[in-house]
Amino acid sequence: MSKPRVFVTRIMPAAGLDRVREACNAEIWSGEMPPPYETLREKVRGVDGLLCMLTDRIDGQLMDAAGPGLKVISQMAVGYDNIDVPAAQVRGIPIGHTPGVLTEATADLAFGLLLAAARRIVEGANYIQDGQWRTWDPNALLGRDLSGATLGIIGLGRIGRAVARRAAGFNMRILAYSPSLTFESAAEVNAVAVDLETLLRESDFVSLHLPLNARTRHLINRVTLSQMKANAILVNTARGGIIDHAALVEALRSGIIGGAALDVTDPEPISPDDPLLSLPNALVVPHIGSASQWTRDQMARMAAENLIAGVTGQPLPNRVPTG
Ligand code: DGY
Numbered sequence: 001m002s003k004p005r006v007f008v009t010r011i012m013p014a015a016g017l018d019r020v021r022e023a024c025n026a027e028i029w030s031g032e033m034p035p036p037y038e039t040l041r042e043k044v045r046g047v048d049g050l051l052c053m054l055t056d057r058i059d060g061q062l063m064d065a066a067g068p069g070l071k072v073i074s075q076m077a078v079g080y081d082n083i084d085v086p087a088a089q090v091r092g093i094p095i096g097h098t099p100g101v102l103t104e105a106t107a108d109l110a111f112g113l114l115l116a117a118a119r120r121i122v123e124g125a126n127y128i129q130d131g132q133w134r135t136w137d138p139n140a141l142l143g144r145d146l147s148g149a150t151l152g153i154i155g156l157g158r159i160g161r162a163v164a165r166r167a168a169g170f171n172m173r174i175l176a177y178s179p180s181l182t183f184e185s186a187a188e189v190n191a192v193a194v195d196l197e198t199l200l201r202e203s204d205f206v207s208l209h210l211p212l213n214a215r216t217r218h219l220i221n222r223v224t225l226s227q228m229k230a231n232a233i234l235v236n237t238a239r240g241g242i243i244d245h246a247a248l249v250e251a252l253r254s255g256i257i258g259g260a261a262l263d264v265t266d267p268e269p270i271s272p273d274d275p276l277l278s279l280p281n282a283l284v285v286p287h288i289g290s291a292s293q294w295t296r297d298q299m300a301r302m303a304a305e306n307l308i309a310g311v312t313g314q315p316l317p318n319r320v321p322t323g
Helices: 014-023 037-043 060-066 085-090 103-119 121-129 158-169 183-187 196-202 222-226 245-253 293-311
Strands: 005-008 025-028 049-052 072-075 150-154 173-177 191-193 205-208 233-236 259-262 282-284
Touching: 005 014, 014 025, 014 293, 037 060, 049 293, 060 085, 072 293, 103 121, 103 158, 103 205, 103 233, 103 259, 103 282, 103 293, 150 158, 150 196, 158 173, 173 196, 183 191, 222 245, 245 259
Parallel strands: 005 025, 005 049, 049 072, 150 173, 150 205, 173 191, 205 233, 233 259, 259 282
Antiparallel strands: none
């Protein structure tokens, strides 16, 4: 019997790619950059399965270009805002993703960004590289203490909870907001459930852990930024689109908030000329929340398992919830 035909949009870790190659007749895009949309439409023609990345736009037209044989879309990421889920649903195509395995790595990075911004670690490294360090200085590079400060976590799901566990270890007071968060569920990670406005008003640090969708797009905007403390630091390891980028630049410039530490931006990649990058109170890294070897191996393995299950008519081990 011939193997199912699949297209994989990037060279992913061998932990997953080898499985795909064994089980499928796979074409793998070997470019350093993602396949352009039009090329992807050509490549998926007649495939049984598509394994894609968050850098690929997967819409109804692309699904139609693949044709009626497309049995599964498997994304190597937990987030799937690049995929038109309703379009897949009406076509009966299940979508796979990789929840769970990137929780700790992403929480580590969120906390790393928080610490780096609070204690001005990158500024300190640059200070030495620029040849400015002449003596220990009682007044130089003074930052903010974490112990006793309040952390507001917006989105207390898997990653938000992992961030809360880290914050408890640093003796922080933790507030949390999610639309259906209960007091008991927040208390499990030493957090107090509050409404969004209270969280923004009382937090010294605010960390975002929400999916990007129509409800969360630009949740952080001119109005919500103005509700934050004037020295608050905003951390985003979720999706860039949750923040209104222009409003953030303005808030950082005019001192409406104290700083931002971002793993994600809108758009990605951020242009090297973007005004955000010239602000001394903004720290930006290139979407590396899940970028540890173990984590990426697990993501690739899960994406391969979802793909193989889909093309062989089995239920996906990790299917994106619908409806
Ligand atoms: C995801 O899986 O959605 C992450 O953003 C990848 O780092």
